[in-house]
Amino acid sequence: MAASTLAEVAKLAGVSPATASRVLNGSARTPGAGIAERVRKAAESLGYVPNLQAQALAKSSTGLIGLIVHDIADPYFSAIARGVQEAAHQKRRMVLLATTDGTPAGEKEAAAAFAARRADAIVIAGSRSHRAEDAAANQDLAAELERYCRNGGRLGVVGQGIIGLPEIDGYSTLPVPNEELARQLATELAAGHDGPFVIAAGPDGLATSDERVRGFQRGLADAGRPAAEVLHAAFNRDGGFDAGSRLAARLRAESARPCIFAGNDVMAIGVAAALRGDGLSVPEDAALAGFDDIEWLRDLQPELSTVGLPLEDIGRQVTLGALLDSGADPDGAASAGISGTVRLRRSTARA
Amino acid sequence: MAASTLAEVAKLAGVSPATASRVLNGSARTPGAGIAERVRKAAESLGYVPNLQAQALAKSSTGLIGLIVHDIADPYFSAIARGVQEAAHQKRRMVLLATTDGTPAGEKEAAAAFAARRADAIVIAGSRSHRAEDAAANQDLAAELERYCRNGGRLGVVGQGIIGLPEIDGYSTLPVPNEELARQLATELAAGHDGPFVIAAGPDGLATSDERVRGFQRGLADAGRPAAEVLHAAFNRDGGFDAGSRLAARLRAESARPCIFAGNDVMAIGVAAALRGDGLSVPEDAALAGFDDIEWLRDLQPELSTVGLPLEDIGRQVTLGALLDSGADPDGAASAGISGTVRLRRSTARA
DNA sequence: AGCAAATGGGAATGCGCTTTCCATCAATCC
DNA sequence: GGATTGATGGAAAGCGCATTCCCATTTGCT
Numbered sequence: 001m002a003a004s005t006l007a008e009v010a011k012l013a014g015v016s017p018a019t020a021s022r023v024l025n026g027s028a029r030t031p032g033a034g035i036a037e038r039v040r041k042a043a044e045s046l047g048y049v050p051n052l053q054a055q056a057l058a059k060s061s062t063g064l065i066g067l068i069v070h071d072i073a074d075p076y077f078s079a080i081a082r083g084v085q086e087a088a089h090q091k092r093r094m095v096l097l098a099t100t101d102g103t104p105a106g107e108k109e110a111a112a113a114f115a116a117r118r119a120d121a122i123v124i125a126g127s128r129s130h131r132a133e134d135a136a137a138n139q140d141l142a143a144e145l146e147r148y149c150r151n152g153g154r155l156g157v158v159g160q161g162i163i164g165l166p167e168i169d170g171y172s173t174l175p176v177p178n179e180e181l182a183r184q185l186a187t188e189l190a191a192g193h194d195g196p197f198v199i200a201a202g203p204d205g206l207a208t209s210d211e212r213v214r215g216f217q218r219g220l221a222d223a224g225r226p227a228a229e230v231l232h233a234a235f236n237r238d239g240g241f242d243a244g245s246r247l248a249a250r251l252r253a254e255s256a257r258p259c260i261f262a263g264n265d266v267m268a269i270g271v272a273a274a275l276r277g278d279g280l281s282v283p284e285d286a287a288l289a290g291f292d293d294i295e296w297l298r299d300l301q302p303e304l305s306t307v308g309l310p311l312e313d314i315g316r317q318v319t320l321g322a323l324l325d326s327g328a329d330p331d332g333a334a335s336a337g338i339s340g341t342v343r344l345r346r347s348t349a350r351a
Numbered sequence: 352m353a354a355s356t357l358a359e360v361a362k363l364a365g366v367s368p369a370t371a372s373r374v375l376n377g378s379a380r381t382p383g384a385g386i387a388e389r390v391r392k393a394a395e396s397l398g399y400v401p402n403l404q405a406q407a408l409a410k411s412s413t414g415l416i417g418l419i420v421h422d423i424a425d426p427y428f429s430a431i432a433r434g435v436q437e438a439a440h441q442k443r444r445m446v447l448l449a450t451t452d453g454t455p456a457g458e459k460e461a462a463a464a465f466a467a468r469r470a471d472a473i474v475i476a477g478s479r480s481h482r483a484e485d486a487a488a489n490q491d492l493a494a495e496l497e498r499y500c501r502n503g504g505r506l507g508v509v510g511q512g513i514i515g516l517p518e519i520d521g522y523s524t525l526p527v528p529n530e531e532l533a534r535q536l537a538t539e540l541a542a543g544h545d546g547p548f549v550i551a552a553g554p555d556g557l558a559t560s561d562e563r564v565r566g567f568q569r570g571l572a573d574a575g576r577p578a579a580e581v582l583h584a585a586f587n588r589d590g591g592f593d594a595g596s597r598l599a600a601r602l603r604a605e606s607a608r609p610c611i612f613a614g615n616d617v618m619a620i621g622v623a624a625a626l627r628g629d630g631l632s633v634p635e636d637a638a639l640a641g642f643d644d645i646e647w648l649r650d651l652q653p654e655l656s657t658v659g660l661p662l663e664d665i666g667r668q669v670t671l672g673a674l675l676d677s678g679a680d681p682d683g684a685a686s687a688g689i690s691g692t693v694r695l696r697r698s699t700a701r702a
Numbered sequence: 703a704g705c706a707a708a709t710g711g712g713a714a715t716g717c718g719c720t721t722t723c724c725a726t727c728a729a730t731c732c
Numbered sequence: 733g734g735a736t737t738g739a740t741g742g743a744a745a746g747c748g749c750a751t752t753c754c755c756a757t758t759t760g761c762t
């Protein structure tokens with residue numbers, strides 16, 4: 001009942017396994033037309049399906065790309081995943097998925113699993129964490145990845161590099177200018193908003209969030225504005241809701257109309273929901289901006305001011321970059337780096 | 352530079368590969384404590400990472416689950432993917448991802464790739480297509496999957512069964528009561544809406560869409576209402592926008608306030624955007640309902656009336672179901688089947 | 703015609719691991 | 733005390749395939 005093998009096909013066609021292999025899978029040498037036809041026919045009649053596992057073992061290249069994300073249902077990650085998938089398909093590879101809930105320990109586990117499967121490349125899309133409690137796991141992760149790269153694996157990371165991982169062959173990072181973009185956002189917002197600024201950020205130590213906060217504060221400083229108060233919460237919708245709730249209570253007490261910068265779009269959604277739940281509305285009672293410009297959130301009302309990031313492209317580029325022949329430095333292709341765009345919409349319109 | 356092998360570990364530990372295998376990978380037989388310790392130490396010092404490909408080849412079980420979706424960035428699919436991923440993790444498997452853009456041809460290709468990799472199970476989440484132009488591809492798909500199952504593969508499908516695939520060992524379907532839920536939705540909407548109904552559906556022949564349309568119409572009929580006009584468009588946000596645009600033109604001409612049922616939530620988003628672009632608003636100028644209750648869209652304004660589907664659970668159950676030991680019928684676990692809930696919100700409030 | 707060079711196919715080896723099947727040795731029994 | 737278990741480690745045979753040699757033909761040339 002098991003699938004038929006190359007050997008069976010060869011026998012049926014009356015040739016050697018070597019020949020069968022040569023005709024069925026693209027080899028440098030192509031057997032004669034007559035033989036090829038016989039083999040193909042035999043394969044067809046047996047319903048032969050080549051065993052890629054065995055192929056991989058024989059030629060030590062699996063055609064697998066491991067993708068590590070925090071949560072595949074988060075639109076930020078699923079957009080990147082789409083890009084990765086596209087690039088993988090283009091390069092005739094399959095993508096292997098792992099989710100980590102954002103813990104370095106989970107990333108380490110996933111990396112180990114990918115290494116064990118001898119994935120040709122690993123792509124990591126989640127944010128780094130500088131939190132003290134993650135230090136040990138970060139070290140494990142770095143060690144695991146270093147070994148992976150030393151063994152010939154290729155690694156592409158979105159945004160910041162892996163903490164503690166030295167520059168090593170096969171390891172590449174796709175920088176995302178979070179800080180600079182957040183600075184630009186702050187600059188533009190400062191020009192149109194007189195009140196105070198508040199930041200609904202992710203956990204302290206989450207690199208992506210930290211970068212955005214830092215950039216935003218710098219933008220405010222450049223504009224001669226006082227630093228924004230920073231509220232820390234989970235880096236997702238619920239975290240935003242949480243921060244929004246805390247904020248709402250104060251908003252009704254204070255008179256100033258603040259401008260809230262949420263660390264990412266889904267947090268912004270949460271903030272908006274919390275405010276609305278408290279009878280406050282955007283942009284009347286508070287201006288609100290996010291980050292990422294998530295596709296599904298563009299139809300939200302009021303339209304969310306945010307920073308557009310080419311997420312799909314990020315996924316594509318980091319994958320292609322990782323797959324690049326180890327040879328020359330990655331100045332090939334249109335790897336002009338990632339850039340984003342500040343998009344001011346109604347959620348930060350003047351009251 | 353290549354990764355070290357079991358044989359190397361064995362040699363370093365001064366034991367046979369067999370023994371090394373037994374201690375490093377869970378075997379029925381466990382070597383003595385002293386030996387085990389030596390082997391473990393050797394593995395550690397060599398940075399040994401077992402080659403799962405080779406393992407898979409040797410014991411003919413890959414620990415892989417293939418997941419086929421239309422588009423991983425679509426929140427409907429990414430929610431299901433999360434469930435699949437969870438179940439896979441729980442069962443110590445990894446998930447292999449493939450996207451198809453909704454064509455049976457793409458699904459066939461993906462299924463073939465998974466079969467070639469000898470995935471333990473394949474999970475298909477996309478909708479079937481009954482379109483005439485897809486008939487040939489459907490047949491190919493069914494043939495591919497039938498062969499896969501015959502060779503011992505396991506297959507789980509969300510919603511409708513694969514067209515042309517006979518009941519066969521290893522093949523299971525997780526029914527989703529689209530029709531019944533759509534009927535309920537229509538019933539409830541009919542009770543609160545006096546005007547005409549319009550359906551913004553997916554392409555004619557797309558099973559999921561067809562089921563929902565059919566159920567909705569039946570609900571209307573049961574309530575003694577005339578059948579709704581059906582507008583066909585792509586089964587995504589842009590399709591909704593398209594349908595919405597066509598509708599908007601007429602709305603301003605006609606006087607009646609219609610209730611629009613979009614085939615899924617993202618289509619509903621598109622419809623809403625189109626209407627808004629034409630200066631029409633929901634629910635004042637038209638009531639609007641969707642289907643799926645996508646998590647990210649719950650914070651939309653006005654809140655969308657829809658049918659809640661436990662997407663993550665669907666992913667989990669179909670995966671677990673597919674993985675089930677071929678033995679007894681799946682009456683184990685809490686596989687009580689999938690059910691949904693009609694959730695009326697402000698988008699269909701009385702004008 | 704005679705030889706070198708290409709060409710086309712097969713035998714054999716190995717990829718890294720699991721898993722019988724043996725051989726060994728100590729513990730146990732009558 | 734010798735025979736019988738039972739446990740334990742090793743040898744070897746695959747798992748399904750790619751690939752390197754190697755040999756027998758052809759082909760091309762002088």
